[in-house]
Amino acid sequence: MNTEQTKRGIKVIGIILLIYAVLVATHEGEFWPFSIYPMFSQAGNPWTRAMVIDVTDVPDEIMWQLQNPDQKTGPPVSMREIGVDQIDYSNFISKTEDWTGSRRDAVRLMFGPDNIGNSRWMAAKVHGKMIGSDSVAVTIQPFLLVTADSVYMNPLLDESHYFRGGH
Amino acid sequence: MKWTDNIGRGLFEPERETSSGELWFFKFFELFVAVYTILFVWEWGWYTQLRNVEVVLPLGLANYIDVSLFFDHNLALFNAALITILVILCFFRLGPKWLYMVVLILFHLQYVIRFSQGEIPHSQNLIGMSVFCFAIGAWFFPGAKQIPRFVMGSIIFFIGLGYTSAFFAKLIGTGFNWYDGRHLWLWISEKSIDILSREGFYHPNLLQQMALNSTAVASVILLIGWFTEFIGFTLWWKKIRPYTTTLLIGMHFGITLTMNIRFDAFVIQLILVGYPWYKLVDHYLTTMPDSVRRWV
Numbered sequence: 001m002n003t004e005q006t007k008r009g010i011k012v013i014g015i016i017l018l019i020y021a022v023l024v025a026t027h028e029g030e031f032w033p034f035s036i037y038p039m040f041s042q043a044g045n046p047w048t049r050a051m052v053i054d055v056t057d058v059p060d061e062i063m064w065q066l067q068n069p070d071q072k073t074g075p076p077v078s079m080r081e082i083g084v085d086q087i088d089y090s091n092f093i094s095k096t097e098d099w100t101g102s103r104r105d106a107v108r109l110m111f112g113p114d115n116i117g118n119s120r121w122m123a124a125k126v127h128g129k130m131i132g133s134d135s136v137a138v139t140i141q142p143f144l145l146v147t148a149d150s151v152y153m154n155p156l157l158d159e160s161h162y163f164r165g166g167h
Numbered sequence: 168m169k170w171t172d173n174i175g176r177g178l179f180e181p182e183r184e185t186s187s188g189e190l191w192f193f194k195f196f197e198l199f200v201a202v203y204t205i206l207f208v209w210e211w212g213w214y215t216q217l218r219n220v221e222v223v224l225p226l227g228l229a230n231y232i233d234v235s236l237f238f239d240h241n242l243a244l245f246n247a248a249l250i251t252i253l254v255i256l257c258f259f260r261l262g263p264k265w266l267y268m269v270v271l272i273l274f275h276l277q278y279v280i281r282f283s284q285g286e287i288p289h290s291q292n293l294i295g296m297s298v299f300c301f302a303i304g305a306w307f308f309p310g311a312k313q314i315p316r317f318v319m320g321s322i323i324f325f326i327g328l329g330y331t332s333a334f335f336a337k338l339i340g341t342g343f344n345w346y347d348g349r350h351l352w353l354w355i356s357e358k359s360i361d362i363l364s365r366e367g368f369y370h371p372n373l374l375q376q377m378a379l380n381s382t383a384v385a386s387v388i389l390l391i392g393w394f395t396e397f398i399g400f401t402l403w404w405k406k407i408r409p410y411t412t413t414l415l416i417g418m419h420f421g422i423t424l425t426m427n428i429r430f431d432a433f434v435i436q437l438i439l440v441g442y443p444w445y446k447l448v449d450h451y452l453t454t455m456p457d458s459v460r461r462w463v
Contacts, residue, residue: 001179001316009317010175012307030277031227031293037333041340044463045348051364078367086365091285092223106396126360136356
Protein backbone atom coordinates (compact mmCIF):
# COMPACT_ATOMS: atom_id res chain seq x y z
CA MET A 1 0.00 0.00 0.00
CA ASN A 2 1.28 3.46 -0.82
CA THR A 3 0.75 6.56 1.33
CA GLU A 4 -2.56 7.46 -0.32
CA GLN A 5 -3.91 3.95 0.13
CA THR A 6 -2.74 4.00 3.73
CA LYS A 7 -4.76 7.15 4.36
CA ARG A 8 -7.75 5.51 2.72
CA GLY A 9 -7.19 2.44 4.90
CA ILE A 10 -7.30 4.56 8.05
CA LYS A 11 -10.48 6.26 6.82
CA VAL A 12 -12.11 2.86 6.22
CA ILE A 13 -11.08 1.74 9.72
CA GLY A 14 -12.54 4.97 11.11
CA ILE A 15 -15.89 4.29 9.41
CA ILE A 16 -15.87 0.69 10.66
CA LEU A 17 -15.10 1.98 14.15
CA LEU A 18 -18.15 4.21 13.98
CA ILE A 19 -20.39 1.32 12.89
CA TYR A 20 -18.74 -0.87 15.58
CA ALA A 21 -19.52 1.75 18.27
CA VAL A 22 -23.15 2.18 17.17
CA LEU A 23 -23.79 -1.58 17.05
CA VAL A 24 -22.25 -2.40 20.46
CA ALA A 25 -23.85 0.68 22.07
CA THR A 26 -27.30 -0.40 20.92
CA HIS A 27 -26.86 -4.13 21.68
CA GLU A 28 -25.57 -4.16 25.26
CA GLY A 29 -21.92 -4.35 24.23
CA GLU A 30 -22.22 -7.36 21.91
CA PHE A 31 -22.84 -7.58 18.18
CA TRP A 32 -20.65 -10.46 17.10
CA PRO A 33 -17.88 -10.25 16.12
CA PHE A 34 -17.93 -6.73 17.58
CA SER A 35 -17.67 -6.55 21.34
CA ILE A 36 -16.53 -4.27 24.14
CA TYR A 37 -15.08 -7.44 25.75
CA PRO A 38 -16.84 -6.97 29.10
CA MET A 39 -15.85 -10.38 30.52
CA PHE A 40 -14.75 -10.16 34.16
CA SER A 41 -15.41 -6.41 34.16
CA GLN A 42 -17.61 -6.51 37.26
CA ALA A 43 -15.43 -7.97 39.97
CA GLY A 44 -16.44 -9.04 43.45
CA ASN A 45 -20.08 -9.82 42.67
CA PRO A 46 -21.78 -13.00 43.91
CA TRP A 47 -22.10 -15.58 41.13
CA THR A 48 -24.48 -18.38 40.15
CA ARG A 49 -23.52 -21.43 38.11
CA ALA A 50 -25.15 -24.83 37.68
CA MET A 51 -24.29 -28.48 37.91
CA VAL A 52 -26.05 -31.85 37.82
CA ILE A 53 -25.96 -34.36 40.66
CA ASP A 54 -26.94 -37.99 40.26
CA VAL A 55 -29.51 -38.56 43.04
CA THR A 56 -30.74 -41.95 41.88
CA ASP A 57 -29.81 -43.57 45.20
CA VAL A 58 -30.53 -40.56 47.42
CA PRO A 59 -33.66 -40.62 49.64
CA ASP A 60 -36.33 -38.06 48.67
CA GLU A 61 -36.21 -36.27 52.03
CA ILE A 62 -32.49 -35.47 51.57
CA MET A 63 -32.11 -34.77 47.87
CA TRP A 64 -33.86 -31.35 47.92
CA GLN A 65 -31.78 -29.94 50.76
CA LEU A 66 -29.15 -27.22 50.46
CA GLN A 67 -25.63 -28.65 50.12
CA ASN A 68 -22.02 -27.57 49.75
CA PRO A 69 -19.44 -28.85 47.24
CA ASP A 70 -17.63 -30.97 49.85
CA GLN A 71 -20.80 -32.70 51.04
CA LYS A 72 -22.91 -33.36 47.98
CA THR A 73 -25.72 -35.90 48.21
CA GLY A 74 -24.50 -37.70 45.08
CA PRO A 75 -21.78 -37.71 42.44
CA PRO A 76 -21.72 -34.97 39.76
CA VAL A 77 -22.83 -35.90 36.26
CA SER A 78 -20.14 -34.94 33.73
CA MET A 79 -21.62 -32.62 31.10
CA ARG A 80 -18.85 -33.53 28.70
CA GLU A 81 -19.80 -37.20 28.89
CA ILE A 82 -23.39 -36.47 27.89
CA GLY A 83 -22.35 -34.02 25.15
CA VAL A 84 -23.73 -30.85 26.76
CA ASP A 85 -21.77 -27.60 26.81
CA GLN A 86 -21.32 -26.75 30.51
CA ILE A 87 -21.40 -22.97 29.98
CA ASP A 88 -24.60 -23.28 27.96
CA TYR A 89 -26.24 -25.43 30.59
CA SER A 90 -25.12 -23.16 33.39
CA ASN A 91 -26.45 -20.06 31.67
CA PHE A 92 -29.69 -21.80 30.78
CA ILE A 93 -30.29 -22.60 34.45
CA SER A 94 -29.06 -19.31 35.93
CA LYS A 95 -30.56 -16.88 33.37
CA THR A 96 -34.01 -18.38 32.90
CA GLU A 97 -36.51 -16.29 34.87
CA ASP A 98 -39.77 -18.04 34.11
CA TRP A 99 -39.66 -21.79 34.35
CA THR A 100 -42.63 -22.53 32.11
CA GLY A 101 -43.46 -26.14 31.25
CA SER A 102 -41.63 -25.91 27.93
CA ARG A 103 -38.55 -24.36 29.56
CA ARG A 104 -38.44 -27.17 32.17
CA ASP A 105 -38.83 -29.76 29.45
CA ALA A 106 -36.02 -28.09 27.51
CA VAL A 107 -33.64 -29.09 30.34
CA ARG A 108 -34.75 -32.72 30.01
CA LEU A 109 -34.25 -32.61 26.25
CA MET A 110 -30.86 -30.90 26.69
CA PHE A 111 -29.68 -33.80 28.90
CA GLY A 112 -31.23 -36.33 26.53
CA PRO A 113 -33.72 -38.93 27.86
CA ASP A 114 -31.42 -41.69 26.58
CA ASN A 115 -28.56 -40.32 28.70
CA ILE A 116 -30.78 -40.14 31.80
CA GLY A 117 -32.17 -43.66 31.38
CA ASN A 118 -33.48 -44.96 34.71
CA SER A 119 -31.47 -42.42 36.73
CA ARG A 120 -32.71 -39.34 38.58
CA TRP A 121 -30.64 -36.25 37.95
CA MET A 122 -30.79 -33.10 40.05
CA ALA A 123 -30.16 -29.87 38.14
CA ALA A 124 -28.78 -27.59 40.85
CA LYS A 125 -27.93 -23.91 41.07
CA VAL A 126 -24.58 -23.21 42.68
CA HIS A 127 -24.14 -19.85 44.42
CA GLY A 128 -20.84 -18.26 45.44
CA LYS A 129 -20.12 -15.08 47.40
CA MET A 130 -17.51 -13.46 49.60
CA ILE A 131 -18.00 -14.02 53.33
CA GLY A 132 -16.29 -11.32 55.35
CA SER A 133 -13.01 -10.27 53.82
CA ASP A 134 -11.15 -13.54 53.58
CA SER A 135 -13.28 -16.42 52.32
CA VAL A 136 -15.66 -17.52 49.59
CA ALA A 137 -18.83 -19.45 50.49
CA VAL A 138 -20.29 -21.85 47.91
CA THR A 139 -23.73 -23.47 48.28
CA ILE A 140 -25.58 -25.94 46.06
CA GLN A 141 -29.33 -25.36 45.71
CA PRO A 142 -31.22 -28.36 44.25
CA PHE A 143 -33.55 -26.88 41.65
CA LEU A 144 -35.06 -29.34 39.15
CA LEU A 145 -35.30 -33.12 39.43
CA VAL A 146 -35.04 -34.55 35.93
CA THR A 147 -35.94 -38.09 34.90
CA ALA A 148 -36.19 -39.54 31.39
CA ASP A 149 -39.83 -38.47 31.09
CA SER A 150 -40.51 -35.82 33.77
CA VAL A 151 -39.18 -32.71 35.47
CA TYR A 152 -40.07 -31.75 39.07
CA MET A 153 -39.56 -28.46 40.91
CA ASN A 154 -38.08 -28.29 44.40
CA PRO A 155 -41.01 -28.42 46.89
CA LEU A 156 -38.87 -26.61 49.49
CA LEU A 157 -38.63 -23.48 47.30
CA ASP A 158 -41.51 -21.07 46.86
CA GLU A 159 -42.86 -20.12 43.44
CA SER A 160 -40.89 -16.88 43.26
CA HIS A 161 -37.76 -18.97 42.60
CA TYR A 162 -39.35 -20.28 39.41
CA PHE A 163 -41.62 -17.49 38.15
CA ARG A 164 -39.95 -14.18 38.69
CA GLY A 165 -41.73 -12.93 35.57
CA GLY A 166 -45.03 -13.29 37.43
CA HIS A 167 -46.60 -16.15 35.39
CA MET B 168 2.75 14.05 11.21
CA LYS B 169 -0.83 13.54 12.32
CA TRP B 170 -1.45 10.78 14.86
CA THR B 171 -3.70 8.97 12.37
CA ASP B 172 -0.82 8.95 9.84
CA ASN B 173 1.41 7.54 12.55
CA ILE B 174 -1.02 4.70 13.28
CA GLY B 175 -1.54 4.15 9.55
CA ARG B 176 2.20 3.77 8.95
CA GLY B 177 2.44 1.34 11.87
CA LEU B 178 -0.42 -0.78 10.59
CA PHE B 179 0.03 -0.67 6.80
CA GLU B 180 3.78 0.06 6.42
CA PRO B 181 3.49 2.05 3.14
CA GLU B 182 7.29 2.33 2.77
CA ARG B 183 7.84 -1.44 2.65
CA GLU B 184 7.70 -3.26 -0.70
CA THR B 185 5.42 -6.29 -0.88
CA SER B 186 7.54 -9.44 -0.92
CA SER B 187 6.80 -12.98 -2.10
CA GLY B 188 7.13 -14.16 1.48
CA GLU B 189 4.42 -11.73 2.57
CA LEU B 190 2.04 -12.94 -0.14
CA TRP B 191 2.66 -16.60 0.71
CA PHE B 192 2.25 -16.01 4.40
CA PHE B 193 -0.96 -14.05 3.80
CA LYS B 194 -2.43 -16.93 1.82
CA PHE B 195 -1.46 -19.30 4.63
CA PHE B 196 -3.16 -16.99 7.13
CA GLU B 197 -6.28 -16.86 4.97
CA LEU B 198 -6.28 -20.66 4.91
CA PHE B 199 -6.04 -20.68 8.71
CA VAL B 200 -9.05 -18.33 8.98
CA ALA B 201 -10.98 -20.35 6.37
CA VAL B 202 -10.33 -23.66 8.17
CA TYR B 203 -11.37 -22.28 11.57
CA THR B 204 -14.46 -20.65 10.05
CA ILE B 205 -15.51 -23.98 8.57
CA LEU B 206 -14.74 -25.84 11.82
CA PHE B 207 -16.74 -23.37 13.91
CA VAL B 208 -19.82 -23.27 11.67
CA TRP B 209 -20.08 -27.08 11.59
CA GLU B 210 -19.43 -27.41 15.32
CA TRP B 211 -22.13 -24.81 16.03
CA GLY B 212 -24.47 -26.33 13.46
CA TRP B 213 -24.29 -29.83 14.95
CA TYR B 214 -24.67 -28.55 18.51
CA THR B 215 -27.70 -26.47 17.51
CA GLN B 216 -29.32 -29.39 15.77
CA LEU B 217 -28.76 -31.71 18.73
CA ARG B 218 -29.22 -29.45 21.77
CA ASN B 219 -30.85 -26.07 21.17
CA VAL B 220 -34.51 -26.03 22.09
CA GLU B 221 -35.44 -22.49 23.12
CA VAL B 222 -33.89 -19.04 22.74
CA VAL B 223 -32.70 -17.92 26.18
CA LEU B 224 -30.65 -14.87 25.20
CA PRO B 225 -31.02 -13.34 21.72
CA LEU B 226 -27.76 -11.86 20.42
CA GLY B 227 -27.11 -9.66 17.36
CA LEU B 228 -29.55 -10.38 14.53
CA ALA B 229 -31.46 -12.75 16.84
CA ASN B 230 -32.97 -9.61 18.37
CA TYR B 231 -34.81 -9.08 15.07
CA ILE B 232 -35.47 -12.58 13.73
CA ASP B 233 -36.62 -15.72 15.53
CA VAL B 234 -33.53 -17.93 15.26
CA SER B 235 -35.35 -20.88 16.85
CA LEU B 236 -36.50 -21.56 13.27
CA PHE B 237 -32.98 -22.87 12.67
CA PHE B 238 -33.07 -25.36 15.57
CA ASP B 239 -34.86 -28.01 13.51
CA HIS B 240 -34.99 -29.42 9.98
CA ASN B 241 -31.15 -29.30 9.76
CA LEU B 242 -31.29 -25.59 8.86
CA ALA B 243 -28.19 -24.78 10.93
CA LEU B 244 -26.37 -27.55 9.07
CA PHE B 245 -27.54 -26.19 5.71
CA ASN B 246 -26.19 -22.80 6.75
CA ALA B 247 -22.87 -24.44 7.67
CA ALA B 248 -22.73 -26.14 4.26
CA LEU B 249 -23.50 -22.87 2.48
CA ILE B 250 -20.80 -21.01 4.44
CA THR B 251 -18.30 -23.78 3.65
CA ILE B 252 -18.93 -23.49 -0.09
CA LEU B 253 -18.74 -19.69 -0.03
CA VAL B 254 -15.53 -19.67 2.04
CA ILE B 255 -13.88 -21.98 -0.49
CA LEU B 256 -14.99 -19.73 -3.35
CA CYS B 257 -13.66 -16.67 -1.50
CA PHE B 258 -10.33 -18.37 -0.77
CA PHE B 259 -9.79 -19.00 -4.48
CA ARG B 260 -11.08 -15.48 -5.34
CA LEU B 261 -13.99 -16.90 -7.30
CA GLY B 262 -17.16 -14.86 -7.35
CA PRO B 263 -17.88 -11.17 -6.74
CA LYS B 264 -15.80 -9.05 -4.36
CA TRP B 265 -18.70 -8.78 -1.89
CA LEU B 266 -18.86 -12.57 -1.40
CA TYR B 267 -16.83 -12.42 1.84
CA MET B 268 -19.47 -10.02 3.20
CA VAL B 269 -22.13 -12.68 2.58
CA VAL B 270 -19.93 -15.17 4.45
CA LEU B 271 -19.67 -12.73 7.35
CA ILE B 272 -23.46 -12.27 7.59
CA LEU B 273 -24.11 -16.02 7.47
CA PHE B 274 -21.27 -16.60 9.98
CA HIS B 275 -22.87 -14.03 12.31
CA LEU B 276 -26.21 -15.76 11.86
CA GLN B 277 -24.68 -19.15 12.72
CA TYR B 278 -23.12 -17.65 15.88
CA VAL B 279 -26.39 -16.14 17.12
CA ILE B 280 -28.26 -19.36 16.33
CA ARG B 281 -25.79 -21.46 18.31
CA PHE B 282 -25.20 -19.03 21.16
CA SER B 283 -28.81 -18.24 21.93
CA GLN B 284 -28.63 -20.27 25.12
CA GLY B 285 -27.29 -17.61 27.49
CA GLU B 286 -23.56 -17.99 26.91
CA ILE B 287 -21.67 -15.11 25.24
CA PRO B 288 -18.28 -16.58 24.36
CA HIS B 289 -15.50 -14.40 22.95
CA SER B 290 -12.93 -17.02 21.96
CA GLN B 291 -14.22 -17.04 18.37
CA ASN B 292 -14.31 -13.25 18.02
CA LEU B 293 -10.86 -12.97 16.44
CA ILE B 294 -11.79 -15.39 13.66
CA GLY B 295 -15.03 -13.43 13.20
CA MET B 296 -13.13 -10.13 13.08
CA SER B 297 -10.70 -11.65 10.58
CA VAL B 298 -13.56 -12.65 8.26
CA PHE B 299 -14.91 -9.13 8.70
CA CYS B 300 -11.54 -7.62 7.72
CA PHE B 301 -11.31 -9.96 4.72
CA ALA B 302 -14.82 -8.80 3.70
CA ILE B 303 -13.82 -5.13 3.89
CA GLY B 304 -10.41 -5.76 2.30
CA ALA B 305 -11.84 -7.76 -0.62
CA TRP B 306 -14.37 -5.00 -1.26
CA PHE B 307 -12.29 -1.84 -0.87
CA PHE B 308 -8.71 -3.05 -1.44
CA PRO B 309 -9.07 -5.94 -3.92
CA GLY B 310 -5.58 -5.60 -5.46
CA ALA B 311 -3.35 -8.65 -4.90
CA LYS B 312 -0.75 -6.51 -3.10
CA GLN B 313 -3.20 -4.25 -1.26
CA ILE B 314 -5.50 -6.78 0.35
CA PRO B 315 -2.78 -8.45 2.51
CA ARG B 316 -1.66 -5.11 3.97
CA PHE B 317 -5.17 -3.89 4.67
CA VAL B 318 -6.44 -7.18 6.12
CA MET B 319 -3.44 -7.79 8.39
CA GLY B 320 -3.26 -4.12 9.43
CA SER B 321 -6.95 -3.84 10.25
CA ILE B 322 -6.95 -7.16 12.15
CA ILE B 323 -4.03 -5.91 14.25
CA PHE B 324 -5.89 -2.64 14.83
CA PHE B 325 -9.00 -4.39 16.13
CA ILE B 326 -7.04 -6.86 18.26
CA GLY B 327 -5.23 -3.97 19.96
CA LEU B 328 -8.47 -2.07 20.36
CA GLY B 329 -10.19 -5.12 21.86
CA TYR B 330 -7.60 -5.63 24.58
CA THR B 331 -7.45 -1.98 25.56
CA SER B 332 -11.24 -1.85 25.49
CA ALA B 333 -11.30 -4.82 27.90
CA PHE B 334 -9.00 -2.86 30.25
CA PHE B 335 -11.38 0.12 30.29
CA ALA B 336 -14.45 -2.13 30.65
CA LYS B 337 -12.89 -3.39 33.92
CA LEU B 338 -11.95 0.10 35.05
CA ILE B 339 -15.49 1.38 34.42
CA GLY B 340 -17.22 -1.79 35.64
CA THR B 341 -15.35 -2.10 38.93
CA GLY B 342 -12.88 0.76 39.45
CA PHE B 343 -9.21 0.89 40.34
CA ASN B 344 -9.61 -1.91 42.89
CA TRP B 345 -10.39 -4.40 40.11
CA TYR B 346 -7.07 -6.12 40.77
CA ASP B 347 -7.98 -6.97 44.39
CA GLY B 348 -6.87 -10.61 44.73
CA ARG B 349 -10.11 -11.63 46.43
CA HIS B 350 -11.89 -11.05 43.13
CA LEU B 351 -9.69 -13.76 41.68
CA TRP B 352 -10.76 -16.10 44.51
CA LEU B 353 -14.38 -15.63 43.47
CA TRP B 354 -13.57 -16.36 39.82
CA ILE B 355 -11.48 -19.41 40.65
CA SER B 356 -14.32 -20.81 42.79
CA GLU B 357 -16.80 -20.03 40.00
CA LYS B 358 -14.70 -21.76 37.35
CA SER B 359 -14.07 -24.69 39.70
CA ILE B 360 -17.83 -25.41 39.60
CA ASP B 361 -17.78 -25.29 35.80
CA ILE B 362 -14.90 -27.75 35.70
CA LEU B 363 -16.49 -30.01 38.33
CA SER B 364 -19.71 -30.06 36.34
CA ARG B 365 -18.01 -30.47 32.95
CA GLU B 366 -15.55 -33.19 33.93
CA GLY B 367 -17.11 -34.70 37.06
CA PHE B 368 -14.02 -33.81 39.15
CA TYR B 369 -11.86 -30.78 39.97
CA HIS B 370 -8.44 -30.30 41.60
CA PRO B 371 -6.86 -26.83 41.87
CA ASN B 372 -3.44 -26.53 40.17
CA LEU B 373 -0.34 -25.03 41.78
CA LEU B 374 -0.96 -21.46 40.57
CA GLN B 375 -4.58 -21.58 41.75
CA GLN B 376 -3.46 -22.89 45.16
CA MET B 377 -0.88 -20.08 45.43
CA ALA B 378 -3.49 -17.47 44.52
CA LEU B 379 -6.05 -18.91 46.94
CA ASN B 380 -3.47 -18.95 49.75
CA SER B 381 -2.35 -15.33 49.34
CA THR B 382 -4.26 -12.17 48.49
CA ALA B 383 -0.97 -10.56 47.44
CA VAL B 384 -0.16 -13.30 44.90
CA ALA B 385 -3.72 -13.18 43.54
CA SER B 386 -3.54 -9.37 43.27
CA VAL B 387 -0.21 -9.47 41.41
CA ILE B 388 -1.63 -12.01 38.93
CA LEU B 389 -4.62 -9.74 38.22
CA LEU B 390 -2.49 -6.60 38.03
CA ILE B 391 -0.09 -8.10 35.47
CA GLY B 392 -3.02 -9.29 33.34
CA TRP B 393 -4.81 -5.96 33.57
CA PHE B 394 -1.70 -3.99 32.62
CA THR B 395 -1.09 -6.30 29.66
CA GLU B 396 -4.62 -5.66 28.42
CA PHE B 397 -4.07 -1.92 28.72
CA ILE B 398 -1.01 -1.94 26.46
CA GLY B 399 -2.88 -3.95 23.81
CA PHE B 400 -3.08 -0.86 21.58
CA THR B 401 0.74 -0.84 21.26
CA LEU B 402 0.27 -3.68 18.74
CA TRP B 403 -0.43 -0.89 16.26
CA TRP B 404 3.29 -0.10 15.98
CA LYS B 405 5.39 -2.76 14.28
CA LYS B 406 8.56 -2.34 16.37
CA ILE B 407 6.71 -2.92 19.66
CA ARG B 408 4.27 -5.50 18.25
CA PRO B 409 6.29 -8.70 18.86
CA TYR B 410 6.90 -7.76 22.52
CA THR B 411 3.26 -6.88 23.18
CA THR B 412 2.20 -10.08 21.42
CA THR B 413 4.48 -12.12 23.66
CA LEU B 414 3.00 -10.48 26.77
CA LEU B 415 -0.55 -11.09 25.51
CA ILE B 416 0.18 -14.76 24.82
CA GLY B 417 1.66 -15.02 28.33
CA MET B 418 -1.49 -13.42 29.72
CA HIS B 419 -3.67 -15.99 27.97
CA PHE B 420 -1.61 -18.84 29.40
CA GLY B 421 -2.06 -17.19 32.81
CA ILE B 422 -5.84 -17.07 32.32
CA THR B 423 -5.83 -20.73 31.29
CA LEU B 424 -3.89 -21.70 34.41
CA THR B 425 -5.86 -19.58 36.88
CA MET B 426 -9.35 -19.82 35.45
CA ASN B 427 -9.26 -22.88 33.18
CA ILE B 428 -10.38 -20.88 30.16
CA ARG B 429 -8.67 -21.87 26.90
CA PHE B 430 -8.31 -19.64 23.87
CA ASP B 431 -6.76 -21.94 21.25
CA ALA B 432 -7.83 -20.12 18.07
CA PHE B 433 -7.22 -16.77 19.75
CA VAL B 434 -3.64 -17.61 20.75
CA ILE B 435 -2.75 -19.25 17.43
CA GLN B 436 -4.00 -16.16 15.65
CA LEU B 437 -2.03 -13.88 17.94
CA ILE B 438 1.09 -15.90 17.12
CA LEU B 439 0.34 -15.57 13.39
CA VAL B 440 -0.36 -11.83 13.27
CA GLY B 441 1.95 -10.62 16.03
CA TYR B 442 5.30 -11.63 14.55
CA PRO B 443 6.84 -10.79 11.12
CA TRP B 444 6.69 -14.36 9.76
CA TYR B 445 7.01 -13.07 6.17
CA LYS B 446 10.72 -12.44 6.86
CA LEU B 447 11.22 -16.11 7.61
CA VAL B 448 9.33 -17.12 4.44
CA ASP B 449 11.38 -14.63 2.39
CA HIS B 450 14.57 -16.09 3.88
CA TYR B 451 13.59 -19.62 2.82
CA LEU B 452 12.50 -18.41 -0.60
CA THR B 453 15.91 -16.81 -1.21
CA THR B 454 17.85 -19.85 -0.02
CA MET B 455 15.87 -22.53 -1.87
CA PRO B 456 17.10 -23.97 -5.22
CA ASP B 457 16.35 -21.85 -8.31
CA SER B 458 14.04 -24.43 -9.88
CA VAL B 459 11.82 -24.57 -6.78
CA ARG B 460 11.87 -20.78 -6.37
CA ARG B 461 10.73 -20.25 -9.96
CA TRP B 462 7.82 -22.61 -9.35
CA VAL B 463 6.88 -20.77 -6.16
